[in-house]
Amino acid sequence: MKKSAIALAIALGTISFNSAAEIRINGFASIIGGQTLDSDDTLFGYDNDFDMENRSLFALQLAADLQDNLSATAQIVGRGANDFDAEFEWAYLTYTISDSAQISAGKMRIPFYRYSDFLDVGYAYRWIKPPQSVYNLSFSTYNGLSYIHNATLGQWDSTVQFALGSVDDDIIAITYSDEAELNNTVGANWTLSRDWFSMRMAYFATEASISAANSPELSGLLAGLAGYGLTQQAEDLAVEKDDAYFAAFGISIDYNDVLFDAEFTQFEVDDSILAKQQQYYASVGYRMDEWTVHLTYEHNKDKNANDEFNSVPLTITAPNGVTIPVTTDPTNPNAPYLQTLVNGALSDARAESETWSVGARYDFHPSAAFKVELNQFDNQLTDQKVELLSFGIDLVF
C-alpha cells in the first residue's frame, strides 16, 4: 500500500512536470558509405573495403521549455564509428535574458569553426563532412558557459559568443588516444553578416596538458632528459600546463545561386612537441534547383619552429668537471644522442597536405538530401595520393 502510494505520488509528480514543460523532439541522421580507391590506402577512417558505419550517425534532441525564460536541451548521438552507442553530445540549460541575449551552461560544442555548432548535422551543409584539413581537432565539446549576444549594426547583423570552460577527454595528439585536459579555456567568436555575405572571427586560449603515457618514445625521452637534470628541455617537450591558442577567420557568400566559403585556422601549443598547425580551405558551390555541385581545396601545414631544435646539449659537465655525453646510455659510446632523438621527435610532428574534393548534393525531399563526394588527399611530404569516394543520405526530422 505504502509502495503504491509512493508510485502514485511519483506518477503525479511526473505528470505535473510534463504539463509545465513543452517538450520538443527533433533529430537528424546521416547514413554514409565510402571506400578508398586503392587497395592499401586509408583516409578519414575508411580503407579499401566498402564501409557504411564510419561516418553514419543518428541523433535525437529533446528540448524542454520551462517557464520564465529557462529551457533545457539534450542531444543524444549514436555514431557508427562507435557501434552506435548513444552518448550525450550536448546537455545544457539556457536562460534567455532578452530577445538579443542568452546564456547557457552545461556540455556544449566548442565554437571554434564556422560549422562547429552543427558539425554533425550533415543536412545543414553541402559536403559529406566539412573540410577535414581544417576541421581536424578530435574533440568538439566542452563543459562550461556560453553567452550569445545578437545585435544589428546598421545593415549588418552581429552575433558575438563568449565561451568559458574546460575539456577533459581522450584525444588524438601524440598517439591515437591520449588523456588530455584543456583547462581555463576562454574565447570568443564574432559573426557579421549582411544579405549574401558573412564573415567570422574566433580566438580561444587554453592551458593544455596531454599525457605522454601512451607514447613509450616520448615518455622515454622525457625520463632520459630528467635523468641528466635537463628539466627545462623536458618541459619544452612535454605537454604539461602549456599555453595554447586557436585562431580562425572565415568568410561565406551565398549570392544568387553561387556559394563560396573559406576558413583559415591556426593552432599552437607553446613549448611542446606538438607542431604549430596552419590550415585553410576555399570552396565554391553552385545551386541549380534541387542540385548543388561543389569544388573544394584544402591545405594543412604542421611544423615546429626552427628555434625549438638543438636545445638539448650534446654533453653536460658534471660537478667534478667530467664531461658526460647526453645519450640514451652514457656507458655505451655508440648510444644515440638525446639531441638527435629530440630533434627527430620535433621534425616527426611535421605534416603537409593538400586535398581536392568534388561533390554534389541532391535535395530529393524537403528533409533529406543525397550526397556524393570524391576526395583526393595528397601527402606532400611523402608525395602519396589517396582517393576516397563516399555517398549517402543526410536527413532532419
Next chain:
Amino acid sequence: MIKKIITLGLLLSSQIALADIAVIVNTANNTSVDEAVIKKLYLGKSKSFADGSSANPVNQDGNATFDEFNDKVIGKSSSQLNAHWSKLVFTGKGTPPKKLANDQAIIEFVSKNADAIGYIDASKVTDAVKVVGKY
C-alpha cells in the same frame, strides 16, 4: 507564332495559379511591418517588431501557401529553409515558428493574439485581422 502563343498561355496560366499571399497581424497592432521585418521574423533573426514589442510568428503547415510564401517573401526553397532552421534548432539558437493547419486557423490565432503575425491566401482575408503586405 503558334509556339509563342502557347508560351504566353503557359505563362499566364502559371501566373493565375499563384494566388497572392497576404501577411496579417492583429487588428490592434500598429507597427510598420515591411518585407525585411517579415523575413527576419520568419528566419529567426529577430523576435520582435520594429517598435520593439515581441512577435509571435505562425507558419502554414507545409501546404501550397507555405511554399509560395517561402518562395515569394523569404526567397528560399523548402530544403534551404530546413537547412537554415536545422542550424538554429540543433544549436539551441532558435525554434521555427509554430505551424497551423490552414488559413482559417491562422486567422483565428492572429485575431486572438496581439503579438501574432501570419500569412494566408489573400482572397481569404477577413475583418478579424489586419493586412500589412501583399506579395
